[in-house]
Amino acid sequence: MTSPRTPDDPALEVAGARRRLHDRQVLGGVDLVVPRGALVAVAGPNGAGKSSLMRAIGGRLALDAGSIRIAGDDAALARRAGRLGVVPQDVALQPHLTVRENLRLWGTLAGTPRQEVAARIEAGLAWTGLADRARSRVETLSGGMRRRVNLLAGMLHRPALLLLDEPTVGVDADARERIYTLLRELCAQGMGVLLATHELEEAGQHCDTVIVLDAGRVVAAGARADLLTAHGAHDGEVVVVPASADAAGALRAEGFAPSSDGEWVSAAGAVDLATLERRLAGRGVEVAELRLRRPTLTGVVARVIAAYRERAS
Numbered sequence: 001m002t003s004p005r006t007p008d009d010p011a012l013e014v015a016g017a018r019r020r021l022h023d024r025q026v027l028g029g030v031d032l033v034v035p036r037g038a039l040v041a042v043a044g045p046n047g048a049g050k051s052s053l054m055r056a057i058g059g060r061l062a063l064d065a066g067s068i069r070i071a072g073d074d075a076a077l078a079r080r081a082g083r084l085g086v087v088p089q090d091v092a093l094q095p096h097l098t099v100r101e102n103l104r105l106w107g108t109l110a111g112t113p114r115q116e117v118a119a120r121i122e123a124g125l126a127w128t129g130l131a132d133r134a135r136s137r138v139e140t141l142s143g144g145m146r147r148r149v150n151l152l153a154g155m156l157h158r159p160a161l162l163l164l165d166e167p168t169v170g171v172d173a174d175a176r177e178r179i180y181t182l183l184r185e186l187c188a189q190g191m192g193v194l195l196a197t198h199e200l201e202e203a204g205q206h207c208d209t210v211i212v213l214d215a216g217r218v219v220a221a222g223a224r225a226d227l228l229t230a231h232g233a234h235d236g237e238v239v240v241v242p243a244s245a246d247a248a249g250a251l252r253a254e255g256f257a258p259s260s261d262g263e264w265v266s267a268a269g270a271v272d273l274a275t276l277e278r279r280l281a282g283r284g285v286e287v288a289e290l291r292l293r294r295p296t297l298t299g300v301v302a303r304v305i306a307a308y309r310e311r312a313s
Contacts, residue, residue, distance in 0.1 A: 009036075009069070009071055009072030010033045010034060010035045010036060010071075010192065011034045011035065011036050011038070011070065011071055011160050011161040011191065011192020011194075012032070012033065012034035012057065012068070012069070012070055012161050012192055012194060013032075013033050013034075013067075013068070013069045014030055014031060014032045014033075014053070014056075014057070014066070014067075014068050015031055015066055015067050015068075015069075016029050016030075016031060016065060016066035016067070017029065017030040017031075017053070017056060017063055017065075017066035017067075017068065018030075018063060018064045018065040018066050019052060019056065019061060019062070019063050019064050019216075020064060021052075025215065025216050026049050026052040026216050027049055027052050027053060027056065027063070027066075027216045028049075028215065028216035028217045029066070029216075029217065030049070030053060030066070030213070030216070030217065030218055031218065032211055032218065032221070034161065034192040034193070034194050035192060036071075036160070036190050036191070036192050037187045037188065037189075037190050037191070037192065038187060038192055038193070038208045038209065039183055039184065039187050039193045039195075039206065039207045039208050040192075040193065040194050040195070040207060040208060040209045040210075040211065041194075041195050041196075041197055041203035041207040041209070041210045041211065042054075042194065042195070042196045042197075042211050042213060043196075043197055043198070043200055043203055043210055043211070043212055043213070043301060044212055044213035044214050044301075044305070045214065045305065047215075048213040048214050048215065048216070049213045049214075049215070049216040049217070050196040050213055051165075051196070052216070053196075053213070054163055054165060054194075054196055056068060057070075057075065057084070057161075057163060057194070058079075058084065058086055058163060059075065059076065059079050070083050070084055070160060070161050071083045071160035071161065078160070078161075082110065082111040082157045082159060083159050083160040083161065084159050084160075084161050084162075084163065085110070085154040085155045085157065085159035085161070085162040085163070086154055086162075086163045087150055087151050087153075087154035087155075087162065087163065087164040087165070087167060088150075088165050089165040089166040089167075089169060091138075091146045091147065091149075091150045092106070092150060092153070093106075093138045093146065093149060093150060093153065094138065095137065095138050095139035096137060096138075096139065097137065097138060098134065098135050098136060098137055098138070099125070099130060099133055099134050099135070099136055099138060099141070099149055100121060100125070100134040100135065102138055102149060102153060103121045103124065103125075103149070103152060103153055103156060104117060104118075104121060106153035106154075106156070107120065107121060107153070107156035107157065110153075110154075110156060110157040111157050112156050112157040112158075117156070120156050120158075121156065124152045124156060125152075127152075127182070127185075128148045128149070128151070128152050128182060129148070129178075130145065130148060130149065130152075133145060142175075143170050143171045143172075143175065144171040144172065144174070144175025144178065144179075147167065147168070147171055147175065147179055148178070148179065148182070151164075151167065151179065151182060151183075155186065155191070158191075159191070160191065160192060161191070161192045161193075161194065162186065162191055162192070162193045162194070163194050163195070164183075164193065164194070164195040164196070165195070165196050166195075166196060166197055166198065166199075167179055167183075167195055167197075168180075168197075168199060168202065176202065180202075180206040183195075183206075184206070195207075200296075200297045200298045200301055201296060201297055201298060203297070204224035204227075204297040205224070207224075208223060209221060209222060209223060210222065210223070210224065210227065210297065212301050212304055212305070214305045214308055214309070215308075215309075215312070217308075219304055219305060219308040220300075220301070220304045224297055227297060227300050228295045228297070228300055231267070231300045231303060231304060235267065235268045235269060235295070236267075236268040236292055236293060236294055236295050237265050237266065237267060237268055237292070237293050237294075237295055237296060237299045238256075238265065238266045238267075238268050238271055238273070238276065238290070238291075238292060239259075239263050239264070239265055239289070239290070239291050239292075239293055239299075240256060240263070240264045240265075240266075240280070240285075240287060240289070240290050241262050241263055241264070241287070241288045241289035241290075242262075242264070242285055242286065242287060242288060243286040243287065243288040244286060247280075247284075247285040247286075250280065250283035250284060250285045251264045251280075251285065252306070253283065254266070254276075254279065254280065254283070255267075257299075257302040257303040257305070257306035257307075258302060258306070259298060259299060259302040260298065260302075265296075265298075265299035265302055265303065266303070267299075267303070268292055271292075273290055273291075273292070276290065277290055
């Protein structure tokens, strides 16, 4: 027998979520909570389990074990009751319809009370700064405007939990800031927001919590400042770009983890770059670039994942 819902129930609670697909574990016992009014990001490399987790919450992937509750209810019941909103990465709008026509369509399909649809659309258009584009066909809008319409379409029915997949992909910096401003305003109204993203620095700047997945498991979670401190990046990072691709073993032996674009990163500590370069040369590593940089969430996540994989091997 399940407990009755209360106003204190989190927007989302995932407990022990497990699923195997084609002999591969895509979710390996995921636990996470999105409190009401919180903005939470799920990050990790391709294949980490982000999409599988979002699909399971949205009801498109059944679990082998574990549970998902939305606003205190079993997820299936909550979805039927309209407590979940979904904003996909691919803009789910009809390009030949106007903004208002799209919102009327998606708001009605999501279960917005028919007598309230028109008023919610007008309020939403004003909130997103799109009132003057209400009669424009979606195909004529900029990428940032389409993202805002997409967001509005996913929350007109006022869900308790909003899921977003890469909500700022393909838009410029100003549009990204505007989208996050809108998301923070939704959180201020008590909505819980969970987004999947590859944009780690952006997520760390804007989100209350960043949850890092790898191989279907949570390997780290916390606010940006806490993650930087916990994983030794508060003093900055050392970045090495080797001149050849066969330096992986030597770099790992020196405590570096692969990041992106050929970069390897390590917590800075009290490192002396000249000494480090000589030590790497002694290991046969020719260095194309060696520098210090401010601490980044990207570097922390790279090191956390590398450490997790080493322990698991």
